[in-house]
Amino acid sequence: MSNADLVQAQYEAFPYPARDPQDERHRLIVGTPSHLLEIDHYLFAGRRDFTQPFRVLVAGGGTGDACIMLAQQLTDRRTPAEIVYLDLSQTSRAICEQRAQIRGLANIRFMTGSLLDLPSLGLGGFDYIDCTGVLHHLVDPAAGMLALARALTPEGGMGVMLYGEHGRSGVYQLQNMLRVLAPVQMPASERLAVARKLIRLLPSTNLFRRNPFLNDHLAGGDAGLYDLLLHSQDRAFTVPQIVEMTHAAGLRLAGFLEPARYEPATYMSDPQLARRLSELPFLERAAFAERLAGNLRTHIFYATKAGFDTVARPEDTQAIPVLRETQASELAAALQPGQPLVANLDGFPWRAQLPPLAGAIVSQIDGRRTIAEIYTALGARGNLPLWDDFRQQFEQLYVILNGINHLLLRFPRGR
Numbered sequence: 073m074s075n076a077d078l079v080q081a082q083y084e085a086f087p088y089p090a091r092d093p094q095d096e097r098h099r100l101i102v103g104t105p106s107h108l109l110e111i112d113h114y115l116f117a118g119r120r121d122f123t124q125p126f127r128v129l130v131a132g133g134g135t136g137d138a139c140i141m142l143a144q145q146l147t148d149r150r151t152p153a154e155i156v157y158l159d160l161s162q163t164s165r166a167i168c169e170q171r172a173q174i175r176g177l178a179n180i181r182f183m184t185g186s187l188l189d190l191p192s193l194g195l196g197g198f199d200y201i202d203c204t205g206v207l208h209h210l211v212d213p214a215a216g217m218l219a220l221a222r223a224l225t226p227e228g229g230m231g232v233m234l235y236g237e238h239g240r241s242g243v244y245q246l247q248n249m250l251r252v253l254a255p256v257q258m259p260a261s262e263r264l265a266v267a268r269k270l271i272r273l274l275p276s277t278n279l280f281r282r283n284p285f286l287n288d289h290l291a292g293g294d295a296g297l298y299d300l301l302l303h304s305q306d307r308a309f310t311v312p313q314i315v316e317m318t319h320a321a322g323l324r325l326a327g328f329l330e331p332a333r334y335e336p337a338t339y340m341s342d343p344q345l346a347r348r349l350s351e352l353p354f355l356e357r358a359a360f361a362e363r364l365a366g367n368l369r370t371h372i373f374y375a376t377k378a379g380f381d382t383v384a385r386p387e388d389t390q391a392i393p394v395l396r397e398t399q400a401s402e403l404a405a406a407l408q409p410g411q412p413l414v415a416n417l418d419g420f421p422w423r424a425q426l427p428p429l430a431g432a433i434v435s436q437i438d439g440r441r442t443i444a445e446i447y448t449a450l451g452a453r454g455n456l457p458l459w460d461d462f463r464q465q466f467e468q469l470y471v472i473l474n475g476i477n478h479l480l481l482r483f484p485r486g487r
């Protein structure tokens with residue numbers, strides 16, 4: 073069997089991630105990338121009109137997390153959308169189909185096949201492509217990226233997840249050991265048993281044991297364990313490698329998520345060194361931050377075909393701040409004056425100094441008011457700072473909350 077055949081066989085036997093379609097009756101899995109607010113913010117400068125047709129490809133859709141989230145969000149907005157689900161694995165597709173059926177989603181077109189065959193599938197151009205956890209399982213990931221880039225409309229973009237090299241320290245050594253002790257010729261159940269046994273027996277010095285943030289083998293059942301440690305085709309990427317592959321496909325990187333993780337200043341307590349690093353261009357800062365943090369297990373990024381800046385920016389005060397999933401009142405209450413915001417970035421305790429107006433500003437975010445209108449609303453509450461002071465504080469708050477993917481921007485339509 074070729075490696076590509078082994079990959080297909082794996083996902084027929086172990087659809088990933090393991091999902092019970094019945095769970096759709098009581099929860100929607102919402103993730104990153106491909107949340108509609110993120111797509112708008114990073115790829116359409118917050119100005120995408122979702123009343124207009126929107127074509128999406130979910131390449132390597134698996135059991136359907138991104139496909140279902142996108143189909144549901146576009147249905148909720150009544151967008152005339154088509155979401156094409158494409159995957160090699162029929163069993164994964166069947167699970168995604170059941171999930172869609174339970175939700176009554178009618179905007180998905182299901183296809184079985186390889187994303188490498190996109191040029192011959194005649195599917196037309198896509199405004200957005202989701203491809204998470206797939207390209208690193210191809211024999212030639214760059215060929216996959218190119219096939220996807222060519223399927224985009226001229227101003228389309230994609231949300232991608234690839235494994236991160238440094239944060240997966242220990243994985244590849246363990247995979248190599250398992251190739252010796254549990255070769256592919258062995259029945260899958262025996263391979264899984266050997267893997268479980270070896271994990272238990274790892275000495276305390278072993279790199280995998282010393283990496284506490286790898287937990288798919290614990291939380292993901294057989295499919296998770298197989299995916300992490302028994303994969304036949306799996307590699308990881310550094311930021312510079314992603315930049316190279318993305319550029320080679322004719323795309324531009326719009327942003328890494330979560331942005332704070334890709335800023336050296338997040339991890340740097342020395343103000344002089346932090347200032348020097350802040351002067352580097354964006355992609356160099358991201359590469360530095362990855363090396364400094366050492367714990368990025370995955371890289372999530374948005375990349376675009378457009379030849380212009382596609383990211384919504386807070387400098388335009390006609391932008392509407394939107395909270396991604398949190399409630400403004402809850403977040404405002406958690407932002408105590410004089411206290412830093414503390415976020416756990418996979419073991420790194422990030423402490424970000426909040427501006428004095430943080431809580432007051434957040435309490436006015438309702439997904440409708442623009443930044444300028446929030447300023448006016450603060451005035452109505454007898455809380456009016458000078459405009460320049462407000463703007464400075466808003467931008468300081470924005471960098472922190474956008475940095476952990478809580479806050480995004482969109483622009484009002486027709487204004």
Ligand SMILES: C[S@@+](CC[C@H](N)C(=O)[O-])C[C@H]1O[C@@H](n2cnc3c(N)ncnc32)[C@H](O)[C@@H]1O
Pocket residue numbers: 079080083088089131132133134135136137138158159160161164185186187188203204205206209210299
């Ligand atoms: C790790 S799973 C990720 C699934 C899904 N994207 C997610 O993030 O939940 C990888 C998926 O990619 C699919 N896949 C691998 N190579 C592919 C290819 N060349 N074309 C289409 N799908 C592929 C596999 O069948 C599998 O369902």
